[in-house]
Amino acid sequence: MKKNIIQVKGVKKAYKDVEVLKGVDFEVEEGGIFALLGSNGAGKTTMIRIMATLLKADAGSVVINGFDIEKNPAEIRTSISLTGQFAAIDEVLTGRENLQMIAKLRHLKNPSQVADELINRFGLSEAADRRAGTYSGGMKRRIDIAMSLIGNPKIIFLDEPTTGLDPEGRLEVWKIVKGLSAAGTTVFLTTQYLEEAEQLADKIAILHGGKIIALDTLEGLKKLFPPAKIEYVEKQPTLEEIFLTIIGKKGEK
Amino acid sequence: MESTSKNFFKDLSVMFGRSMRHIFRSMDTINTVCITPIAMMLLFVYVFGGAIETGTENYVNYLLPGILLMAIGSGIAYVAYRLFTDKQRGIFERFHSMPIARSTVLWGHVLTSLISNGISVVVIILVALLMGFRSSAGILEWLGVFGILGIFTLALTWIAVIAGLAANTPDGAGAFAYPIVFLPFISSAFVPTDTMPKVVRAFAENQPVTPIIEAIRNLLANQPVGNDIWVALAWCLTITVVAYLFAMRVYKKI
Numbered sequence: 001m002k003k004n005i006i007q008v009k010g011v012k013k014a015y016k017d018v019e020v021l022k023g024v025d026f027e028v029e030e031g032g033i034f035a036l037l038g039s040n041g042a043g044k045t046t047m048i049r050i051m052a053t054l055l056k057a058d059a060g061s062v063v064i065n066g067f068d069i070e071k072n073p074a075e076i077r078t079s080i081s082l083t084g085q086f087a088a089i090d091e092v093l094t095g096r097e098n099l100q101m102i103a104k105l106r107h108l109k110n111p112s113q114v115a116d117e118l119i120n121r122f123g124l125s126e127a128a129d130r131r132a133g134t135y136s137g138g139m140k141r142r143i144d145i146a147m148s149l150i151g152n153p154k155i156i157f158l159d160e161p162t163t164g165l166d167p168e169g170r171l172e173v174w175k176i177v178k179g180l181s182a183a184g185t186t187v188f189l190t191t192q193y194l195e196e197a198e199q200l201a202d203k204i205a206i207l208h209g210g211k212i213i214a215l216d217t218l219e220g221l222k223k224l225f226p227p228a229k230i231e232y233v234e235k236q237p238t239l240e241e242i243f244l245t246i247i248g249k250k251g252e253k
Numbered sequence: 254m255e256s257t258s259k260n261f262f263k264d265l266s267v268m269f270g271r272s273m274r275h276i277f278r279s280m281d282t283i284n285t286v287c288i289t290p291i292a293m294m295l296l297f298v299y300v301f302g303g304a305i306e307t308g309t310e311n312y313v314n315y316l317l318p319g320i321l322l323m324a325i326g327s328g329i330a331y332v333a334y335r336l337f338t339d340k341q342r343g344i345f346e347r348f349h350s351m352p353i354a355r356s357t358v359l360w361g362h363v364l365t366s367l368i369s370n371g372i373s374v375v376v377i378i379l380v381a382l383l384m385g386f387r388s389s390a391g392i393l394e395w396l397g398v399f400g401i402l403g404i405f406t407l408a409l410t411w412i413a414v415i416a417g418l419a420a421n422t423p424d425g426a427g428a429f430a431y432p433i434v435f436l437p438f439i440s441s442a443f444v445p446t447d448t449m450p451k452v453v454r455a456f457a458e459n460q461p462v463t464p465i466i467e468a469i470r471n472l473l474a475n476q477p478v479g480n481d482i483w484v485a486l487a488w489c490l491t492i493t494v495v496a497y498l499f500a501m502r503v504y505k506k507i
Contacts, residue, residue, distance in 0.1 A: 049346075052346075052350040053349070053350060054346055054349055054350055074352060077350060077351055077352040078352040080350065081350070081351075082346065082347060082350040084343040084346050084347065085343070086342065086343050087342075087343075088342055088343035088344050088346060088347040089342075089344075090271065090342075090344060091342070092274065092275045092278055092279070093271065093274060097274075101267060101271055102351075104263075104267045105264060105267055105348070105351055105353050106351070106352070107260060107263065131278075147347070
């Protein structure tokens, strides 16, 4: 069995009187893609912010890459990288300058070389010297993820990486995420799209009511549900019917 | 934290380089912090100046300190705006989740404010020289002038940090600067206070801008500065300390 690179136990967090996390437990295996599923406001972002050392939990323990988040937040920061819900790029700087800036902040020896490599890898050479503010949503997200890869962190947190992207941008991000995992990086992502979790994740956790109510592989989760029924329908389904069928099939409970 | 603190200056220079680029790439900022004050100076000297009695032979000499304070006052609105965008775009979060000296995220902005305002002050003084500004001040007096302007900038910068971090909209972030830009008008910046009505005069003579302007004006004219410089320093330092403490409190919450 693989080593658990993230261990979260009994994490609680409340904002004033509202309890968002009511004792969250899960473990993430090294090198895999772990998806945290939940509806809006379920506390996915809160959980990511706690693990990224941005927010202190009220109770519970978080151990990442062997470091306790209370005692060694600085060491955790060297092991992780965060890509937040909105592309955190400097829109006044060019794509290249954004990458170089992060490389310098990670104290790498060759910031320009690091930037060049990522620009090639992400197919951004045409846009690299334009201001990032002029990029499309998909390109912003690509630069954003590229910035997170600088310094080869062991774990990458992606908070709703495809929210707001068009289908093409979404596919691009999926490809990147699969590539990361193939290269040995642990990917922790949150999503509200079930299809995304289904496409990408080795393990899926469902966060609901402040707790993890299910945690398993896709195969394992499917066993929790009654087998899908086969129905014969005469007419062509409308998009709405397709949507509702999918929701009905996977979104129950 | 040991590993991050030794990189303080490296990280700070990256942060500084970044926000200086923001200034030089924003025509609007250059316009506000440099061109507008110069235009004001031209307007006051060549249009209104002839009719203004200040008791000095050279109105540019009289006017310059006030113009410098206005330039600084309008420049710091952009500090608040830049901080606000960093907070809103998630750039703070990215930096804070990285292994860098955390305080450089804020100090980069503060340093940028000091240096960029320093640059616009120098440019305005050079233009004033072309317009006939002359000073008999020695090196010590000039150091005094830049010292006061520096602390004044620092005081306003920390106010800007509070505004930028606490604001909910970009307009809100910059709104605090309007009264600050306006303060020099109700001071001895453009005309001596003794022609003002009693109440206005009382306000003008007791608000922080007047002693700052008087101190700078006397330093530039190589005249004794009297109490003004201490009153000016007391104002600036108090505002700096109080604003800094509040700014740090707000910063910790984000």
